[in-house]
Amino acid sequence: MARATTTSDVFNAVAEPRRREILNYLALQERPVGEIVDSLGLAQPSVSKHLRVLLEVGLVDVRRDGRRMFYRTNAEAIRPLHEWTETFERFWRHQLSRVKERAERKSNASKEGEPDFSSRRKHDLDSSKN
Amino acid sequence: MARATTTSDVFNAVAEPRRREILNYLALQERPVGEIVDSLGLAQPSVSKHLRVLLEVGLVDVRRDGRRMFYRTNAEAIRPLHEWTETFERFWRHQLSRVKERAERKSNASKEGEPDFSSRRKHDLDSSKN
DNA sequence: TTGACACATTCCCATATGGGAATGTATTGT
DNA sequence: ACAATACATTCCCATATGGGAATGTGTCAA
Numbered sequence: 378m379a380r381a382t383t384t385s386d387v388f389n390a391v392a393e394p395r396r397r398e399i400l401n402y403l404a405l406q407e408r409p410v411g412e413i414v415d416s417l418g419l420a421q422p423s424v425s426k427h428l429r430v431l432l433e434v435g436l437v438d439v440r441r442d443g444r445r446m447f448y449r450t451n452a453e454a455i456r457p458l459h460e461w462t463e464t465f466e467r468f469w470r471h472q473l474s475r476v477k478e479r480a481e482r483k484s485n486a487s488k489e490g491e492p493d494f495s496s497r498r499k500h501d502l503d504s505s506k507n
Numbered sequence: 508m509a510r511a512t513t514t515s516d517v518f519n520a521v522a523e524p525r526r527r528e529i530l531n532y533l534a535l536q537e538r539p540v541g542e543i544v545d546s547l548g549l550a551q552p553s554v555s556k557h558l559r560v561l562l563e564v565g566l567v568d569v570r571r572d573g574r575r576m577f578y579r580t581n582a583e584a585i586r587p588l589h590e591w592t593e594t595f596e597r598f599w600r601h602q603l604s605r606v607k608e609r610a611e612r613k614s615n616a617s618k619e620g621e622p623d624f625s626s627r628r629k630h631d632l633d634s635s636k637n
Numbered sequence: 638t639t640g641a642c643a644c645a646t647t648c649c650c651a652t653a654t655g656g657g658a659a660t661g662t663a664t665t666g667t
Numbered sequence: 668a669c670a671a672t673a674c675a676t677t678c679c680c681a682t683a684t685g686g687g688a689a690t691g692t693g694t695c696a697a
Contacts, residue, residue, distance in 0.1 A: 378651080378652075378684080378685050378686055379650090379651065379652035379653060379654095379683085379684050379685060379686090380510065380513075380522075380523075380652080380653065380654080380683075380684045380685065381522070381523065381524070381653090381684095381685095382652095382653065382654090383510075383653080383654075383655095388521060388522045388524075388527070389522045391518060392510075392511070392518045392519045392522040393510075393511065393654095393655085394511070394516075394518075395655095397518070397591070400595075401594070404594075404595060404598055409673080409674095410673070410674060410675095411672095411673065411674085420656075420657075420658095421673085421674070421675090422656085422657080422658085422659095422674090422675075422676080422677095423655075423656065423657085424674095425674060425675050425676080426655075426656090426675085426676085427655090428674095428675095429675080429676090441663095441664095443664065443665070443673090444663070444664045444665065444672060444673045444674075445664095445672095445673065445674085446673080446674065446675090450595070450598070451602070452595040452596075452598030452599035452602055453599045453602060455592050455595045455599070456592075456599060458588070458592045459589070459592035459593065459595070459596065461527070462585050462586075462588045462589035462592060463589065464531070464534075465530075465534060465580070465582040465585045465589070466582075466589065468534055468580070468582030469582035469583045469585070469586055472581070472582055472583055508654080508655050508656055508681080508682075509653085509654050509655060509656090509680090509681065509682035509683060509684095510653075510654045510655065510682080510683065510684080511654095511655095511683090512682095512683065512684090513683080513684075513685095523684095523685085525685095539643080539644090540643070540644060540645090541642095541643065541644085550686075550687075550688095551643085551644070551645090552644090552645075552646080552647095552686085552687080552688085552689095553685075553686065553687085554644090555644060555645050555646080556645085556646085556685075556686090557685090558644095558645095559645080559646090571693095571694095573643090573694065573695070574642060574643045574644075574693070574694045574695065575642095575643060575644085575694095576643080576644065576645090638697100639696100639697090640695105640696090640697090641694100641695085641696085641697105642693105642694085642695080642696100643692100643693090643694085643695105644691100644692085644693085644694105645690100645691075645692070645693095646689105646690080646691065646692090647688100647689085647690075647691085648687105648688085648689080648690095649686105649687090649688090649689105650684105650685105650686095650687100651684100651685105651686100652683105652684080652685100653682105653683095653684085654680105654681100654682080654683085654684095655680105655681105655682100656679105656680095656681100657678105657679090657680100658677100658678085658679090659676105659677085659678080659679105660675100660676080660677075660678095661674100661675075661676065661677085662673100662674085662675075662676090663672100663673085663674085663675095664671100664672080664673085664674105665670105665671085665672075665673100666669100666670090666671085666672100667668100667669085667670090667671105
């Protein structure tokens with residue numbers, strides 16, 4: 378296959394940083410495309426394309442006024458995302474203690490022993506990228 | 508450019524549906540890869556690759572026990588996502604009334620007038636896809 | 638040491654991407 | 668009717684993807 382389409386669902390749509398910026402920007406007020414372009418410092422076609430994606434998944438609404446198109450964030454569409462993350466909330470509350478344990482084990486292991494391979498995290502893997 | 512890497516941040520990592528399934532599955536208990544493969548019905552290399560992505564962005568931790576690798580969701584890493592969506596929570600509360608307005612405007616416009624172009628949503632665009 | 642087991646990595650490939658540049662389209666003012 | 672304005676779409680392209688298949692690697696048991 379390949380990666381899923383950006384328009385396949387809300388998760389894919391908000392994966393793009395500029396689209397999140399746009400959503401933030403349009404949350405308070407509706408805005409014409411030109412203002413988004415100026416405020417976020419992006420190229421106009423780029424903004425139009427991002428808006429198209431957001432529109433397709435229902436993350437924004439549009440309204441035409443003369444030659445201008447006013448976009449606005451449809452916050453309601455973000456709820457599924459919020460709810461998915463929420464199911465993990467109770468876990469990170471319970472895990473705070475385990476984070477400490479891990480930190481302690483790590484500082485012990487790195488004193489003079491072998492490299493610590495338990496509980497690897499991003500930084501431990503970065504070496505394989507350079 | 509192209510799309511951002513799946514490992515570039517948490518947002519991109521969770522865009523993939525199976526990775527979300529894996530995170531759900533590993534939230535309660537740590538599990539060896541084999542069990543993930545059996546439970547979710549995915550190919551083993553596929554699972555390993557997904558786990559690698561999740562590991563790089565810190566969404567899971569690993570622990571080795573003999574030949575088996577026990578993975579577990581690191582819920583803490585989901586918080587940024589949760590917090591981003593949370594900033595919109597107050598908006599969808601305030602917007603519930605506007606949704607009704609829109610629905611009413613739409614039913615009025617489609618009675619006998621021109622096609623309604625205000626507040627387009629996903630379904631209005633689907634025609635352009637077929 | 639060897640074979641089996643549990644995973645990880647690599648190779649191949651069709652596909653969607655986002656940016657830049659160019660062009661198309663709808664609406665307004667004159 | 669025409670130029671200007673405000674967006675939208677298209678084309679080109681380097682790039683990362685996820686799946687399938689094959690292969691590599693580390694660990695244990697005998």
